[in-house]
Amino acid sequence: VAEVDILKIDKSKNQTLKDKITEEIPLTIYLNKKELLTLLCSPDSLKELSIGFLYSSGLLKSAADIKKITIDSQNWVSYVELKSGDINTQQVFKRLYTSGCGRGTIFYNALDFMHKKRLARDFKISPAKITELMHVFQKKSIIFKETGGVHSAALANGDEILIFKEDIGRHSALDKVIGEALIKKLHTGSLMTLTSGRISSEIVLKAQKIGSPVVISRSAPTDQAIKMAEACNMTLVGFARGKRMNIYTVKERIITSE
């Protein structure tokens, strides 16, 4: 967190004071010694972000594909070396282009999307548990967020949050979580994805890549996200605030009394 001088204007008085500001750094990722791209992100968990980003962009199958990863935090560069030296950069560019951009992904790789493993049908969760998890998720955000400018993402099992990350971008926050899950070799097929931001189709795609059967947000999903979730049997929970929530898809995973 950086500090800057601001002029604070209120009804009656103006004052100059120090304010805490979210840091934003440019992380350039080199893949097998070739510059791949630069992400603007928060300066923590850069190893996790690199791995998570490469994984959700389809460039890694698992953390085991990586030979070596070095973070130069003086110059904000991440050097990733894969065991396999061959990468189709043309394909990579096309992919990242559509799916890597915060503007969102599309069905460009619909086939790729549909060929992925099926999401666990038998995973169940109660509304009370969702309320509890989202309460903890929110509290974590409040503790970490001194600046008002951060998104958060998490992976949780039926009982607790296992990984929690923050970033200025909601996609990078989720990539950091995914990266750590890969490093820790967690069985993500039985973990739910929590996000502070809206559920766009790109968030669904990332959750689907790790086999997460349920995505929960305080915020709204888009219609494209709902269509994609429907297509891959993912449960989408939106507007999860207090004891209220909306279930958009695959309602069977939610244990309701009725």
Place this chain on the structure above:
Amino acid sequence: VAEVDILKIDKSKNQTLKDKITEEIPLTIYLNKKELLTLLCSPDSLKELSIGFLYSSGLLKSAADIKKITIDSQNWVSYVELKSGDINTQQVFKRLYTSGCGRGTIFYNALDFMHKKRLARDFKISPAKITELMHVFQKKSIIFKETGGVHSAALANGDEILIFKEDIGRHSALDKVIGEALIKKLHTGSLMTLTSGRISSEIVLKAQKIGSPVVISRSAPTDQAIKMAEACNMTLVGFARGKRMNIYTVKERIITSE
């Protein structure tokens, strides 16, 4: 706005009902008959979005560079033909890659950034006027936003909002506004940029491209955005809520009584 069946869970009762959902469509932009990229966006103002996106990506100098633009709203394709047929796609890809991504831009094109025209020093605005404009901005958002999943952006002079657009992405919302300003040939050098989202360096870059001297948001800026704004003499106003606001840079443009 699309409609879907949802399961609404509340403390006491669960009910199935129809809910309104933000639409998200994949818009593929062809530049001189060559596929450039696909943006996920809300399905309105696609012409404005195409022009604004190409402009803020550095591919257009003005709307006059365009020979013809056709929107195929059956297949969500935008065909843009420029008067000049020559485009350095390699450069384009590099550019879009870093600056087009929602993940944000970086100083990759710092030189390009610094070479732009200087922002008007003599533009002044009072906190009371900012409060009033943001009140109108918020109200417009509330009217249009039935779904809870939309960002908005606007251009305003010292008196009123001239252009207002919404999109699922805050970058595309601003690109739509920029596109319409170019079509209408507005003198953007004396207009302020209003955004519903956080002020990242990419938002500053877009505002700087059109020469907008002041950027205002209800939300927080990042430290990189503050550095960039400082470097190009742009006034950043964050946390503009009611009569309160924080001025981060070039405070001289704000008329304070003290």
